[in-house]
Amino acid sequence: MINASGYAAYSSTTALKPYSFERRDPGPKDVVIDIEYCGVCHSDIHQVRDEWGGSIFPMVPGHEIVGTVSAVGKEVTRLKPGDTAGVGVMVDSCRECASCKRGLEQYCEKGMVGTYGAKDRRGDITYGGYSDVIVTDEHFVYAISPKLNKPAVAPLLCAGITTYSPLKHWEVGRGRKVGVVGLGGLGHMGLKFAHSLGAHVVQFTTSSSKTKDAMRLGADEVVLSNDPDAMAKQKASFDFILDTVSAQHDISPYLSMLKLDGTLVMVGLPEKPVALPSMAMCVPRRSIAGSGIGGVPETQEMLDYCAEHNIVSDVEVIPIQQINEAFERVLKSDVKYRFVIDMASLREQ
Ligand code: NAP
Ligand code: ZN
Ligand code: ZN
Numbered sequence: 001m002i003n004a005s006g007y008a009a010y011s012s013t014t015a016l017k018p019y020s021f022e023r024r025d026p027g028p029k030d031v032v033i034d035i036e037y038c039g040v041c042h043s044d045i046h047q048v049r050d051e052w053g054g055s056i057f058p059m060v061p062g063h064e065i066v067g068t069v070s071a072v073g074k075e076v077t078r079l080k081p082g083d084t085a086g087v088g089v090m091v092d093s094c095r096e097c098a099s100c101k102r103g104l105e106q107y108c109e110k111g112m113v114g115t116y117g118a119k120d121r122r123g124d125i126t127y128g129g130y131s132d133v134i135v136t137d138e139h140f141v142y143a144i145s146p147k148l149n150k151p152a153v154a155p156l157l158c159a160g161i162t163t164y165s166p167l168k169h170w171e172v173g174r175g176r177k178v179g180v181v182g183l184g185g186l187g188h189m190g191l192k193f194a195h196s197l198g199a200h201v202v203q204f205t206t207s208s209s210k211t212k213d214a215m216r217l218g219a220d221e222v223v224l225s226n227d228p229d230a231m232a233k234q235k236a237s238f239d240f241i242l243d244t245v246s247a248q249h250d251i252s253p254y255l256s257m258l259k260l261d262g263t264l265v266m267v268g269l270p271e272k273p274v275a276l277p278s279m280a281m282c283v284p285r286r287s288i289a290g291s292g293i294g295g296v297p298e299t300q301e302m303l304d305y306c307a308e309h310n311i312v313s314d315v316e317v318i319p320i321q322q323i324n325e326a327f328e329r330v331l332k333s334d335v336k337y338r339f340v341i342d343m344a345s346l347r348e349q
Contacts, residue, residue, distance in 0.1 A: 001025060002032070005346060006131025007320050008058040012050035015324045019058055021127055023135045028073040031141045033085050038129035039064030039155040039313070040339040041185060042246045043089075043269065045327050047117055051271035056117050062129030063089040063115040064157040064340075066150050076138045084144040086303070088157035089293045091115050091126060091140050103297040105140075130320065132346050142300050145307035152312035155185055155338040156303060158293065159313065163190035163242060164302040165294035166265045167197060170240050174198035179234075179241035181225070181254060183210045183217075184330070185313070186244035186267060188337035191217050192311055194242075202234065204254075207333055217314070225253070236284075244268050251288075252277035260284040265291055313338050319345030 001022040008019035026032050044061035046052055065087040069079050079085055093100050093108035100108050113120045116128030128134075144153055163186050172178050178199040180190045187203070194201045195218025203219040205211070206226055214222040223230045234257045241254050245268045254264055255277055266274070266288065281288060294302065306312065314337045318326055326339040 002133060002135065004127070004131050004133050006060045006127065007323055008060045008127075008130075009048040010058050012048065012055060012057070016048070016061075016130070019060060021060070023127075023133060024122075024124070026071060026073050026135050028075040029138050030073045030135050031069055031076055031079050031085065031138050032071040033065070033067040033087065033134050033136065033141070034070045035065055035067040035129055035132055035134055035343045037066045037151045037154045037317075037343060038062040038341045039158065039185070039315075040323070040326055040330065040341065041155075041158050042330055043158070045330060046246075046269060046271065048327070052269070056125055059117050060127035060130050061116055062131070062341075063087070064154045064159070065115070065129035065134060066144060066154045066157070067134075067343075070133075072138070078138060078143060079141060084146055084150065086142040086144050086153065086157050087115060087129065087134055087136050087140060088142070088161065088299055089115055091136050092120055095139070103295040105295050106293045107295075130323065130341060132343055139296060142303055144303060147307055148310075149312055151317050151340045151342065152315050153303075153306075154340050155189065155313035155315065156306055157299070159185040159189045159338060160306065161294035161299045161302050162186055162267050162291070163244070164193050164305070165298055166242060166267065166289075166291040167193050168298070169291065170263055170265065172197055172199050172240055176200070176239045177202070177237055179204055179238050179254065179257065180244065181241060182244040182246070182268065183207065183214055183337065184244060184246065184333060184335065185338040188217055188314060190242045190244060191219055195219070196309055196311060202238075210336075213336065238262050240265070242267065246270060248272045248274060250275070252280050255280040255286060255288070258286045261286070263287040263289055265289045267291055313340075315340040317342050319348070321345060
C-alpha cells in the first residue's frame with residue numbers, strides 16, 4: 001500500500017483536519033499521481049455537510065486534481081512518469097453499458113464511482129484530492145498540456161467540464177444569446193466558454209462587486225439579479241441559460257427570459273429543490289434541463305480546447321491549513337473565482 005496524507009471531514013458538523021490513510025498499490029492499468037493542486041468545488045461543501053445525504057466519513061474531498069505522474073502500471077499507454085495529469089469527479093464506471101460505450105461514463109447505468117466518498121468496485125472507500133497522492137485507472141486520468149498554469153488548470157476538471165458539456169450539447173455559439181446565472185467557480189468558467197464559443201453572453205449575479213470582473217471575463221452585459229428593472233429588460237430574449245446557483249432560488253425570472261423553445265439548464269445542486277414555474281414553462285414552449293459533469297472523451301476535448309485557446313480558471317491559491325475558512329468564504333459567494341489548494345502546504349505541518 002502507498003501511504004497518503006491529506007485533510008478529511010470526520011463528520012458533517014466538524015472542521016476538516018489532517019488525516020493519514022492508504023492508497024492501493026498500482027495495478028497494471030493504474031497511474032500514480034503526486035498531487036500538486038486541487039480545486040475547492042461547492043460540491044465538496046455539500047458533501048462534507050451531508051446536504052445530499054449518504055455521505056461517508058471520514059471524507060477526503062477534492063475532485064479537481066492536478067499533479068505529476070510518478071509511476072504507471074505496465075499496461076498504461078497514454079501517460080508516463082513526469083507527465084502533467086489530472087483526475088476529475090469520477091474514477092471508475094462499468095465500461096460496458098450503453099452510456100459508458102458512448103463515452104458518457106458520468107451517466108453509467110450501474111453508477112459511476114466518485115473520486116471521493118464512494119465505494120469503488122473492490123468495495124473500498126474512495127478518497128479525493130485534498131491529499132498528496134492518488135492512484136487511478138488510466139481511463140479516468142487526463143493528459144494536461146504543460147503550457148497551462150497548473151493551479152489554474154485544476155478547476156477545469158469539474159467546473160470546466162460541467163459548464164463546457166451543456167454549452168456544447170445545446171450548441172451554444174455565434175448568433176446565440178446566452179445567460180449564465182451565478183458568478184462562482186462554475187459560472188466564471190461557463191462565462192469564459194460561452195464567450196469563447198462566440199455567443200452573446202449576459203452574466204447574472206447577486207454581487208455588484210463582481211460586475212467589472214464579469215466584463216473582463218467575457219460578458220457582453222452584466223445584470224444584477226436583485227434589480228427587478230434590469231431583470232425585466234431581459235424578457236423573452238434568450239436561447240439558452242445556464243444556472244450554476246448552489247442554493248435554493250426562484251428560477252421563474254430566468255424561465256421568463258427564454259424565447260420560444262429556449263432552454264434553461266440547471267447544473268447547480270442545491271440542498272433543497274427549486275420550485276417549477278409551470279405556467280412560464282408552458283407558454284411559450286420552454287425547456288428546463290439538467291447536466292452532470294462530462295464524460296471522459298469530452299473532458300479531454302475540453303482540456304485540449306483550453307490549451308488551444310489559453311483558457312484557465314481565475315484562482316486564489318491557498319495552503320490546505322486555510323481550507324475551513326475557504327469553505328466559509330465560498331458560502332458567502334466570496335471567492336474570485338475558485339480556491340485551489342497548493343498541496344506543498346501539506347508538508348509544512
Ligand atoms: P460557487 O463557486 O459557490 O458559485 C455559486 C454562485 O451562485 C455564487 O458565487 C453566487 O454567485 C451564486 N449564489 C450563491 N447563493 C445564491 C443565492 N442564494 N441566490 C442566488 N445566487 C446565489 O459554487 P460552484 O462550485 O460554482 O458550484 C455551483 C453549484 O453547482 C453547486 O451546487 C455544486 O454542487 C454544483 N455542481 C454541479 C455539477 C454537475 O455536474 N451538475 C458539477 C459541479 C458542481 P453571484 O455572487 O454571482 O450571485
Ligand atoms: Zn465539483
Ligand atoms: Zn456503465
